[in-house]
Amino acid sequence: EAGVAQSPRYKIIEKRQSVAFWCNPISGHATLYWYQQILGQGPKLLIQFQNNGVVDDSQLPKDRFSAERLKGVDSTLKIQPAKLEDSAVYLCASSLRPDTQYFGPGTRLTVL
Amino acid sequence: SQQGEEDPQALSIQEGENATMNCSYKTSINNLQWYRQNSGRGLVHLILIRSNEREKHSGRLRVTLDTSKKSSSLLITASRAADTASYFCATPNQGGKLIFGQGTELSVKP
Numbered sequence: 001e002a003g004v005a006q007s008p009r010y011k012i013i014e015k016r017q018s019v020a021f022w023c024n025p026i027s028g029h030a031t032l033y034w035y036q037q038i039l040g041q042g043p044k045l046l047i048q049f050q051n052n053g054v055v056d057d058s059q060l061p062k063d064r065f066s067a068e069r070l071k072g073v074d075s076t077l078k079i080q081p082a083k084l085e086d087s088a089v090y091l092c093a094s095s096l097r098p099d100t101q102y103f104g105p106g107t108r109l110t111v112l
Numbered sequence: 113s114q115q116g117e118e119d120p121q122a123l124s125i126q127e128g129e130n131a132t133m134n135c136s137y138k139t140s141i142n143n144l145q146w147y148r149q150n151s152g153r154g155l156v157h158l159i160l161i162r163s164n165e166r167e168k169h170s171g172r173l174r175v176t177l178d179t180s181k182k183s184s185s186l187l188i189t190a191s192r193a194a195d196t197a198s199y200f201c202a203t204p205n206q207g208g209k210l211i212f213g214q215g216t217e218l219s220v221k222p
Contacts, residue, residue, distance in 0.1 A: 004154070042200050042212030043155065056209055091154055098208050099143065103154030 002026065004104035006092050012110045018080040021107045025073070025094030031055075033101060034067055034077050035091040043091055049075060082111045117213050118201060124219040131188040133216040135201030136181075142204060144177055144184050149198045149215070158186075158199075193222045 005024040013019050025032050030051050035043035046065065048055040051072040060067070064083070069075040079086055089108050093101040119134045137144070143162045147155040161168045161177045161184065168175045174187040188195055198215040205211055 040214070042202075042214050044212070045209050048209065056207060093155075098204065099145075099160055100157050101155075101210065103147075103156070105152075105154045108152070 004092055004094055004102055006090075006104035006107055008107055009105060010108050010110075012112065013082055014112050015084055016081040018078065019082055019109060020076050020078045021090050021092075021109075023075045023077070023092030023104060025075070025092070026096075026102055029094035029096050029102070030072070031095045031098070032069055032075050033093040033095075034075070035093065037089045037091055037106070039088070046077070079109075082109075084111050087111045118199070118216040120216060121214065122217045122219070124221065125191055127191060127193055127220055127222050129191055129220075131191050131195070131218055131220070133186045133199050133218070135184045135186070135213055137184075137201075137203050138182065139205070140179070144175075145202045145210070146173075146175060146184075146186050147200045147202060147212075149200065151197070155200065188218075191218075191220045193220050196220045 007022050011019055032049045034046045036046050037043040046060045047057040047067045049069045052069045065079055067077045087110050089106040091106045092104045095101045117136050125131055141163055143160050145160045146158045148158055149155045159170050159175050161175050172189045177184045196219050198217050200212050200215045202210045202212045
């Protein structure tokens with residue numbers, strides 16, 4: 001069974017630039033999550049999708065972050081414009097049941 | 113605010129020794145989960161313990177849960193160099209959102 005795929009694995013941009021991350025969840029997993037993990041901290045949920053609908057985006061900085069999951073499968077997370085404090089690893093996860101989430105390898109973003 | 117807090121923040125042991133990590137949380141829970149994260153990789157689900165369970169085993173992993181103290185521990189027996197990773201506890205909040213602690217960084221020296 002293929003795992004959660006994410007791309008790119010690494011991205012370096014300058015502040016005020018835009019960036020987009022892509023996630024392909026495990027086939028059949030209706031729930032998809034985007035997390036932000038700052039160095040030395042645990043992951044923090046940014047947004048949760050159930051199929052193509054948003055379940056929870058309470059921690060998403062909506063002035064600069066956006067996410068979509070148009071067909072209920074792949075998802076993209078965008079930051080526009082990026083700030084220095086957005087430097088982090090962005091993790092995508094998917095689940096069939098709420099008890100167990102499967103994580104992708106993450107995208108490490110560095111904002112200079 | 114974070115629900116779970118791990119202790120210690122970092123732990124260094126020799127191969128073959130046991131490693132114990134602790135997690136404390138603030139509110140009542142339905143379950144508590146432990147995840148492992150190797151450097152530069154995503155998280156891997158290790159084990160889930162429900163609120164009505166006190167102890168659970170999976171291979172070399174042993175997890176305990178004390179709901180009266182709002183704490184859990186993860187014991188890795190006979191550690192190996194490959195166990196070197198960060199370990200996180202996570203608890204679902206009322207809405208089912210997983211709240212992670214800051215993690216324990218485990219280093220197992222060969």
